[in-house]
Amino acid sequence: MTSFYLGRLADARRAYEELAALGDGEEARPESLVYGQDLSVGPLGYLGWTQTLMGECERGAATVERALARAREGGHPFTIAHALNVAGLVRCDRREPALVAAHGEEMLALAREHHFPFLVALALMLVGWARFALGAATEGLALMSEGEARYRAAHQKVGVRARAQLAEALAAAGELDRALAVADGALEHARATRDDVYRSEVLRVKGETLARRGADGDGALACLREAVDVARAQGAALLALRAATSLVRLQRARGTAAATATLEAIHRGFTEALDLPDLRAARELLAARA
Template sequence: MGDYLAAEKHADWGMATYDPDRDHRLTYIFTGHDPDFSALMLWIRGYPDQALQRGREGMSLAERESHSVTIALAQSTLAFVHLLRREPEAGLEWAQLQLDVASKYDLPLLAGTARFCFGWALAQQRELQDGIREMRKAVEGIAATGAEAGMNFYLCVLAHAYGELGDASEGLTLLEKAFGIIAKSGTRHLLPELLRTKGELLSRLHAQDDAVEGWFRQSLMAARSESTKLPELRAATSLARL
């Protein structure tokens, strides 16, 4: 829902409480481990190095449990964190490992998120057409599973890639779908990034449009209200470039 402080507090409690030997049976009920969620919260709140370290801790715990879904989730987290840090080579490597596990154990949702990160990494490496093609297929695959969590951000990343390709209009169309998901679900997950990306796309179409600054300022205020330091920094950087 976008309450990152509460999410991190719950993740910290889970990590402090969890005992790998005593609670191993819970792996087959809930899957995943709190270090994975904590890693994403750390990046959002402005601690990218700690986020990467927490992701590695999650990977180590997943390997100890030797549970396919947990391993794929940990690999997904590392791929995601690397791509948020704009490290496409490492992101691509973890996405491929996740795809291998998800394909082997027939995990369609996790295969979809792996393919998305694969395409995202290609786009960051300036292989925009291939990256967009992979991300579009991934979004379709994820939607086919019925999952909606995170879809607004997937569409945001895809929209940004279209802007980089020179098709800001298509990017804005995708962003409207992302905002529609937010309106329907009430989630605010990474909302500042959506607001900032809309400003970036509009600037590509109308560089002198006053609305561009307005979207960047909305992004900045949303990030500040959530205490999300890295989205705040990105919004401030976009404003400074006007």
């Protein structure tokens, strides 16, 4: 898990593959009585999350659904809720809000029933993002903000990923100054804690927000270039694709030389789940080039 959050995705993947191979679910279930969850489920879920970020989006989704199925077989509420969270996060990364809503709402009901306040907070963030993405902007932002507040009340520091999502939603809602404040806080948090795996997302969101505001085009381009570089260095192909798409779009809007070759190279690395929104957006941008 340390390698994952440090952004060392290839190392994380190898470790999760080894851990996932150790248990078949049946042997691990008694561990939930000692450790509070079925230890065969977490590595499998995180493996799927890692696969998704590395661009194996179909394989990653299948892996997290296997983890969720294993959790359901075990019948341990905390393990099921945790698996729902990871599955929901993967569906967020795939831009599938209806599935995020389904996982998040089930997780929220389970967390409330069994009094898991930390997981209630995470579930609210999932449901809030889904509602926002499905068009209920005010409700979605309110739920995301409530989730963030509950997360802090549980004496947890809101992670970089959650802050990136909140900043992106705020920017989309036109709250640009607040979005930039959240993004800057996320970058400071990443520097302080080395929670780096979604740092490229924060940089992308900051760059897009600066571009929306219109006052600092050079700063926006610098953020987006750094986002591409960070994601590629980590092996986070999906996040690199998003950042490169945003970079090329802004460069074309400003009439400057675009990093089209970089976007093409990243896009060529994808061989599955080609209908996902981020992949479609990249293809449409490439097809529309002058």
